[in-house]
Amino acid sequence: MNRTLSFTPLTLISAPLLHGLYQDTPGYFQLLGGHVPTxxxxxxxxxxxxxxxxxxxELLHDPQGRLVGSVDYKTDYPDPGDLTINxxxxxxxxxxxxxxxxxxxxxxxxxxxxxxxxxASVLGDNPRGAHFWERLGYRFALDARPAMTWYAKELTPPASRRTNLLAGA
Incomplete structure (x- = not known):
């Protein structure tokens, strides 16, 4: 099976698709103690x-075109060079x-x-969410409970490490 997803930018026209996704995932909103958004x-x-x-x-579609999820993220936030998955x-x-x-x-x-x-943010008291990011190599970065905790992963090694790696080659 092809293990890639298609990422489709959300527009106002696709709001009913995102709303349907939210309705199909009520456990997430229950975890946060809230309601499924209208x-x-x-x-x-x-x-x-x-x-x-x-x-x-962005909406996430499997290779057969079925909607399997969504992602909400910011580039260059909170600092330049950061990608924050909300x-x-x-x-x-x-x-x-x-x-x-x-x-x-x-x-x-x-x-x-x-x-x-x-x-990556983990909202509320969500050990399953924290474990998900940890399994992907993210490390605990900041405790902002009760609202959320943050996990981080370096994508590129610091400049000094890159230089040392090249020097040793």
Whole structure:
């Protein structure tokens, strides 16, 4: 099976798709103690995102074109050279199939030439989310509980390490 995902930028027209994804993943919103956003709330969030040139909302489709998830991330945030994943959401009936890992790895590869690290937020008390990022090589970076914790992964070695690696070659 082809283990790649297609990333499709979200537009206002695709708001019902994202809303449907949210409805198919109620456990995530229950974990946060909130409700599944309404279509109107989803539309407002997409509109807000389009006013921030650093923020990207994308739908994730499997090789057969089925919607399996979404990703919400920012480039050059909080610092230049950072990629911050605010939400990587996989539909509940698709969880445990490796799509989250595939999505994270594809983002890392896409941005590795221009970004130095990836930050990932884990909202609320979510040990499963923390474990997901840790398994992918992310390390605990910041405790901002009760709202969230942050995990980080360097994409490129620091300049001094690159120089030493080249010198030893």
């Amino acid at each position: 279509l109107g709330e989803v539309e407002r969030d997409i509109e807000t995102a389009h006013h921030d040139r650093r923020r990207h909302l 939400l990587l959401l996989i539909r509940e009936d698709q969880q445990g199939r490796g799509w989250g890992k595939v999505a994270a790895r594809q983002l890392e590869r896409r941005y590795a030439p221009s970004k130095r690290r990836v930050l």
